[in-house]
Amino acid sequence: MDQTLPELKSDHDRKKELLVFDNTKAGVKGLVDDGVAKIPQIFIHPQDDDDDDLNEKSSSSGTSIPFIDLKDVENDISRRNIVVEEIFRASESGGFFQVLNHGIPINVLDEMIEGVKRFNEQPQEVRSQYYNRDYATKKVVYNSNFDLYQTKASGWRDTFLCSMAPYPPSPDELPETCRDILMDFTRHIQTLGITLLELLSEALGLDASHLKDMDCAEGLTVICHYYPACPQPELTMGTAKHSDSSFFTVLLQDYIGGLQVFHQNRWVDVTPTHGALVVNIGDFLQVIKDMFCSSFQLN
Numbered sequence: 327m328d329q330t331l332p333e334l335k336s337d338h339d340r341k342k343e344l345l346v347f348d349n350t351k352a353g354v355k356g357l358v359d360d361g362v363a364k365i366p367q368i369f370i371h372p373q374d375d376d377d378d379d380l381n382e383k384s385s386s387s388g389t390s391i392p393f394i395d396l397k398d399v400e401n402d403i404s405r406r407n408i409v410v411e412e413i414f415r416a417s418e419s420g421g422f423f424q425v426l427n428h429g430i431p432i433n434v435l436d437e438m439i440e441g442v443k444r445f446n447e448q449p450q451e452v453r454s455q456y457y458n459r460d461y462a463t464k465k466v467v468y469n470s471n472f473d474l475y476q477t478k479a480s481g482w483r484d485t486f487l488c489s490m491a492p493y494p495p496s497p498d499e500l501p502e503t504c505r506d507i508l509m510d511f512t513r514h515i516q517t518l519g520i521t522l523l524e525l526l527s528e529a530l531g532l533d534a535s536h537l538k539d540m541d542c543a544e545g546l547t548v549i550c551h552y553y554p555a556c557p558q559p560e561l562t563m564g565t566a567k568h569s570d571s572s573f574f575t576v577l578l579q580d581y582i583g584g585l586q587v588f589h590q591n592r593w594v595d596v597t598p599t600h601g602a603l604v605v606n607i608g609d610f611l612q613v614i615k616d617m618f619c620s621s622f623q624l625n
Contacts, residue, residue: 340368351457354369355552358554391420392424393424395427410529423604423605424599429514437507438504438508457469465493466499467486471485487550490546512548551564570606574607585598
């Protein structure tokens with residue numbers, strides 16, 4: 327973070343500014359479209375006490391997130407055993423790994439990224455029709471920062487979220503610009519999710535169907551982040567450091583990069599690899615893993 331941060335106004339009414347921003351229903355993309363040259367104070371991230379320490383631990387080389395090749399895991403038992411061991415080690419050591427030959431065609435991944443761009447780059451009056459914060463009843467939610475009113479500093483991002491399982495929205499509820507690819511991507515990612523649950527079950531020393539039988543494959547939420555170009559990127563962040571509370575997350579990132587994970591006590595760049603998907607072991611799966619590891623002697 328740049329050491330020459332602008333002086334923050336002491337009389338700044340953050341709540342009022344948040345409401346004004348939220349009520350535009352235009353998101354961060356709306357600010358960019360309006361030609362904003364200085365980002366609003368609600369997006370400025372004050373420097374954390376541990377920023378210097380984290381910067382010293384940052385790394386763009388050396389430590390890396392392991393790649394796991396899923397080729398032939400369904401029909402080659404010896405290959406499957408190797409993959410199960412690799413997943414177990416990756417889950418234990420850092421909770422992140424990247425998968426290749428996962429069964430999702432690259433053109434589907436590319437079209438999913440393009441669909442997210444198409445949605446966010448529509449005219450504001452089209453996007454704003456989907457803008458809401460009703461996570462309880464809406465299956466499609468578009469807004470900027472789900473925690474806009476809870477955090478000290480907002481992220482420079484917009485998001486649309488689609489709850490695709492177990493009760494998917496009707497096709498006409500999905501944005502037309504990405505409707506077909508959302509449904510296609512969902513079918514593929516559900517199949518991959520079941521495969522990963524089987525491999526994770528075996529890595530825990532359980533039957534392959536154990537986690538699926540616990541209904542861990544029932545839910546699926548597709549969350550699509552969009553990070554518009556920022557005129558003052560040194561003052562803000564797209565997404566602040568956090569952990570995921572989900573069971574596990576499959577991340578599809580574009581080919582610009584920017585994702586970092588805290589791995590082996592340092593921040594590591596996850597270099598985009600065309601066709602690869604990043605798997606993040608979430609907090610809930612970590613709890614299950616700890617529970618079973620205390621009950622089973624794993625090799």
